[in-house]
Amino acid sequence: MVESGAEVRYTTAERLPEDLRGADALFVWDFRCTGVEAAWLAADALQWVHVAGAGVDAVLFPALRDSDVVLTNSRGVFEGPIAEYVLGLVLTFAKDFAGTFAAQRERRWQHRETERIDGSAVVIAGTGPIGRAVARTLRSVGMRVEGIGRTRRDHDPDFGVVRGFDQLTRRLPHADFVVAASPLTERTEGMFNASTFAAMKPSARLINVGRGALVVTEDLVAALRDGVIAGAALDVFDTEPLPTSSPLWTMPAVLVSPHMSGDFVGSLPALAELFVDNYRCWLSGNPLRNVVDKRLGYVPTRASGG
Amino acid sequence: MVESGAEVRYTTAERLPEDLRGADALFVWDFRCTGVEAAWLAADALQWVHVAGAGVDAVLFPALRDSDVVLTNSRGVFEGPIAEYVLGLVLTFAKDFAGTFAAQRERRWQHRETERIDGSAVVIAGTGPIGRAVARTLRSVGMRVEGIGRTRRDHDPDFGVVRGFDQLTRRLPHADFVVAASPLTERTEGMFNASTFAAMKPSARLINVGRGALVVTEDLVAALRDGVIAGAALDVFDTEPLPTSSPLWTMPAVLVSPHMSGDFVGSLPALAELFVDNYRCWLSGNPLRNVVDKRLGYVPTRASGG
Numbered sequence: 246m247v248e249s250g251a252e253v254r255y256t257t258a259e260r261l262p263e264d265l266r267g268a269d270a271l272f273v274w275d276f277r278c279t280g281v282e283a284a285w286l287a288a289d290a291l292q293w294v295h296v297a298g299a300g301v302d303a304v305l306f307p308a309l310r311d312s313d314v315v316l317t318n319s320r321g322v323f324e325g326p327i328a329e330y331v332l333g334l335v336l337t338f339a340k341d342f343a344g345t346f347a348a349q350r351e352r353r354w355q356h357r358e359t360e361r362i363d364g365s366a367v368v369i370a371g372t373g374p375i376g377r378a379v380a381r382t383l384r385s386v387g388m389r390v391e392g393i394g395r396t397r398r399d400h401d402p403d404f405g406v407v408r409g410f411d412q413l414t415r416r417l418p419h420a421d422f423v424v425a426a427s428p429l430t431e432r433t434e435g436m437f438n439a440s441t442f443a444a445m446k447p448s449a450r451l452i453n454v455g456r457g458a459l460v461v462t463e464d465l466v467a468a469l470r471d472g473v474i475a476g477a478a479l480d481v482f483d484t485e486p487l488p489t490s491s492p493l494w495t496m497p498a499v500l501v502s503p504h505m506s507g508d509f510v511g512s513l514p515a516l517a518e519l520f521v522d523n524y525r526c527w528l529s530g531n532p533l534r535n536v537v538d539k540r541l542g543y544v545p546t547r548a549s550g551g
Numbered sequence: 552m553v554e555s556g557a558e559v560r561y562t563t564a565e566r567l568p569e570d571l572r573g574a575d576a577l578f579v580w581d582f583r584c585t586g587v588e589a590a591w592l593a594a595d596a597l598q599w600v601h602v603a604g605a606g607v608d609a610v611l612f613p614a615l616r617d618s619d620v621v622l623t624n625s626r627g628v629f630e631g632p633i634a635e636y637v638l639g640l641v642l643t644f645a646k647d648f649a650g651t652f653a654a655q656r657e658r659r660w661q662h663r664e665t666e667r668i669d670g671s672a673v674v675i676a677g678t679g680p681i682g683r684a685v686a687r688t689l690r691s692v693g694m695r696v697e698g699i700g701r702t703r704r705d706h707d708p709d710f711g712v713v714r715g716f717d718q719l720t721r722r723l724p725h726a727d728f729v730v731a732a733s734p735l736t737e738r739t740e741g742m743f744n745a746s747t748f749a750a751m752k753p754s755a756r757l758i759n760v761g762r763g764a765l766v767v768t769e770d771l772v773a774a775l776r777d778g779v780i781a782g783a784a785l786d787v788f789d790t791e792p793l794p795t796s797s798p799l800w801t802m803p804a805v806l807v808s809p810h811m812s813g814d815f816v817g818s819l820p821a822l823a824e825l826f827v828d829n830y831r832c833w834l835s836g837n838p839l840r841n842v843v844d845k846r847l848g849y850v851p852t853r854a855s856g857g
């Protein structure tokens with residue numbers, strides 16, 4: 246569809262400084278790509294950058310932020326899958342499936358009592374579309390959720406109550422599960438650190454489906470090692486792929502997955518379709534969907550303040 | 552509470568032929584206990600048998616069925632936990648957590664796309680309280696469920712549609728997940744066999760939280776080995792504990808758990824409380840709760856036909 250009305254260049258981060266010259270729009274397939282900054286001097290005609298991901302932290306840099314170039318993301322593709330994934334991780338902890346798999350490998354019949362999730366409490370950091378989808382899904386199975394976000398709100402349709410980031414440490418002692426689903430910004434970087442872990446229940450588990458750098462990894466390793474918290478399921482890491490030397494791979498009660506919580510069979514066509522829809526808007530001069538507030542670092546949630 | 556108004560004898564299956572003599576009521580803690588039949592001649596005063604489980608197949612035998620002794624079960628304790636457990640197993644398959652754990656053990660960063668559960672189809676065999684709780688939970692996260700039970704019903708509050716057992720093979724081709732949650736009776740024994748597996752999608756998974764003997768194990772092993780179906784999560788087995796010689800322990804895409812889907816931290820006190828409540832009814836001459844229809848082999852669901 247795009248090829249019929251435009252000159253399309255398929256390029257790589259390495260060739261971008263050459264291929265970006267004269268281009269009106271840039272579609273970044275790899276949300277981890279940091280190559281746009283290095284090619285920025287060649288962006289002589291660029292009006293629009295679209296990212297095939299939810300988080301734009303890797304793509305965004307000061308010169309892009311300060312320019313007139315519009316940045317859009319792929320909001321709408323990953324929310325539902327990630328919410329299902331988080332629910333699966335919650336149940337994996339509650340029902341101790343890891344223990345069951347381990348016993349099975351040894352042909353060991355080891356009966357245990359496990360945890361109910363009905364009525365258990367979840368603090369979700371991040372009240373954008375992903376945090377909201379997680380909140381709705383966990384509530385639908387009887388969990389008590391609350392949100393931590395930029396804007397305090399008493400009657401939120403998805404969360405019930407949203408409290409400000411400054412209340413995080415005060416709310417963590419109530420949580421059985423803590424879900425990190427914030428975009429990575431100056432405000433959220435390192436929000437899970439020694440002092441926030443110290444506020445959590447020793448029985449609590451952290452689930453990170455946002456960005457690795459929301460968590461101070463060293464502090465997390467210490468908190469897990471010292472029993473400050475009971476476990477962590479990590480789909481994102483400050484360095485990806487996670488280096489084989491990382492202690493996280495082998496710590497008990499740590500589930501490592503390779504940044505895949507939102508990636509379902511069919512997500513690539515869905516991402517392509519979303520871009521094409523936006524391209525149609527752009528061609529016809531209509532407003533683009535999913536425009537990132539480059540100062541905030543994410544797409545503000547309409548009428549809810551993100 | 553019971554001890555203050557009655558002579559209480561704590562006994563074992565071995566000592567039951569001696570201790571049952573003169574007893575008015577028998578509380579069977581182990582739902583697997585088959586010792587009541589061997590002690591039956593000593594049941595000279597017995598009026599009531601209560602089982603601390605949902606299925607009464609092991610405890611029930613012809614002479615008990617044909618007697619005036621009332622049999623009650625522990626309906627109300629296990630439904631919610633089992634529904635959560637089944638949802639966890641569904642997500643374990645859909646999100647390939649077993650593959651993720653295996654990659655983690657090898658420090659292997661192996662990105663995959665996984666399945667959505669939203670919109671996928673589930674056939675639940677068994678429309679008693681456990682099947683109903685499973686249906687409600689799976690529907691709440693967007694799965695399309697239908698029930699197979701004794702009585703056909705077009706507008707069921709939990710299932711939407713319930714079809715008769717004779718429709719099982721006709722409905723299986725539509726299912727992504729098949730949940731076995733029936734009581735074990737003459738009608739349901741071996742209902743999952745070579746011919747029902749042949750009706751399932753090659754991509755479908757079987758989840759058994761009912762009784763092992765609902766499934767013909769040999770046929771299941773063959774169906775899994777030959778790719779007739781894609782996987783099975785089994786919490787119950789025709790022989791428990793599952794013998795170490797069973798091929799199920801090591802088959803790929805088979806999850807073995809030790810009959811624990813309903814057992815949560817707090818289930819033992821809940822089971823005791825349920826018995827004490829019923830004991831109060833019995834003392835005061837009020838109708839007992841959870842009376843098993845001994846001919847059917849389970850507690851009929853009120854106004855819904857089980």
